[in-house]
Amino acid sequence: MSHPPSQPRTPVFAANWKMSHGPTETGAFVERFTARHSRRSDATVVIFPPAISLAAFAAAASDRPDLEFGVQDVHTELEGAHTSGISAAMVPATGATWALAGHSERRREFGDTDADVGRKLVRILEAGLRPVLCVGETLEERESGRLAAVLETQIREAIRPLDRESRAGLVYAYEPVWAIGTGRTASPADAAEAHAIVREQLARAEGCDAERTAILYGGSVKPANIEALLSGPGVDGVLVGGASLDPDSWAAICAAGG
Ligand code: 13P
Numbered sequence: 577m578s579h580p581p582s583q584p585r586t587p588v589f590a591a592n593w594k595m596s597h598g599p600t601e602t603g604a605f606v607e608r609f610t611a612r613h614s615r616r617s618d619a620t621v622v623i624f625p626p627a628i629s630l631a632a633f634a635a636a637a638s639d640r641p642d643l644e645f646g647v648q649d650v651h652t653e654l655e656g657a658h659t660s661g662i663s664a665a666m667v668p669a670t671g672a673t674w675a676l677a678g679h680s681e682r683r684r685e686f687g688d689t690d691a692d693v694g695r696k697l698v699r700i701l702e703a704g705l706r707p708v709l710c711v712g713e714t715l716e717e718r719e720s721g722r723l724a725a726v727l728e729t730q731i732r733e734a735i736r737p738l739d740r741e742s743r744a745g746l747v748y749a750y751e752p753v754w755a756i757g758t759g760r761t762a763s764p765a766d767a768a769e770a771h772a773i774v775r776e777q778l779a780r781a782e783g784c785d786a787e788r789t790a791i792l793y794g795g796s797v798k799p800a801n802i803e804a805l806l807s808g809p810g811v812d813g814v815l816v817g818g819a820s821l822d823p824d825s826w827a828a829i830c831a832a833g834g
Contacts, residue, residue, distance in 0.1 A: 585790045587619040587806070588747065588813030589830045590708065591820030592648060592676065592794070597625055599632035605823050606636035606643075612827035615642040620813075621830050622674050623820070624648045627662055634671040646674025646705065649682055652695040664699035675700040678710045678734060680753045690733030697734060701742045708747045708792070708815065709734055711774065715754035724773045731777050740783030748774055748791045749815040755795025757817060764808040767793045771810035799828035806833045 597605060602625055613621070622644040625633045630645070637643045651661035664675065677700060678693035688696075693709070700707040711730040713723050727750070735743050750770045755762050762770070771791045778786035793805055794815035805811055820826045 602629040609823035664703040712751040743783035744785040751794035761796040768808040802832040
């Protein structure tokens with residue numbers, strides 16, 4: 577397993593396009609976005625297009641190495657009879673350097689368990705990619721007082737198969753399920769509370785580097801709320817769905833906190 581160095585908490589602006597923007601729209605997006613967004617030396621911008629658009633993204637952004645990109649998921653296996661699967665080992669050849677794991681839509685629609693997420697993290701790290709481990713509670717879990725227990729279990733089980741040295745290479749995304757695509761954003765105080773729970777869990781887990789690990793917030797982030805969210809204690813960046821699909825809105829988000 578490779579051991580990515582522990583990174584300082586440089587702000588990360590991450591766009592998860594989910595199943596939007598095919599190759600044609602991807603090229604058009606990059607053209608418009610790059611006209612509006614100048615390279616930032618004080619932040620990382622990373623886009624997760626659908627896998628079918630990775631080549632189009634790499635081609636369109638070939639003169640913008642500051643724009644990093646990644647895959648939204650990988651398979652737990654490296655090769656073989658797994659129709660539609662994406663092997664982590666095949667990702668680096670596309671130019672992508674990041675991978676999401678454990679997004680709540682993968683958990684809900686495809687039944688990804690915490691153990692699956694852990695196996696995917698192993699594959700992602702073996703391939704030398706930078707993983708973003710997504711965690712978050714449902715409304716029912718929050719309202720029944722299980723926020724901390726849910727986050728702790730998701731993290732503990734997902735990092736269980738990782739060797740100690742690899743654990744410090746993870747980026748985390750706290751995405752409350754009730755805030756995803758609903759227009760209902762966690763308040764800065766809610767986000768700060770959850771991020772503190774994640775960081776406390778990292779401080780207890782062997783190998784994790786709580787103080788140097790970036791924890792992103794995701795869930796109905798938009799230009800109107802980005803500054804307030806980013807100003808919350810322990811919020812090191814954002815993972816944005818809907819508002820990242822429009823190049824103007826994504827450029828406005830990526831200009832925040834500068
Ligand atoms: P929205 O920004 O559309 O709520 O999606 C958040 C998300 O799921 C990012 O991974």
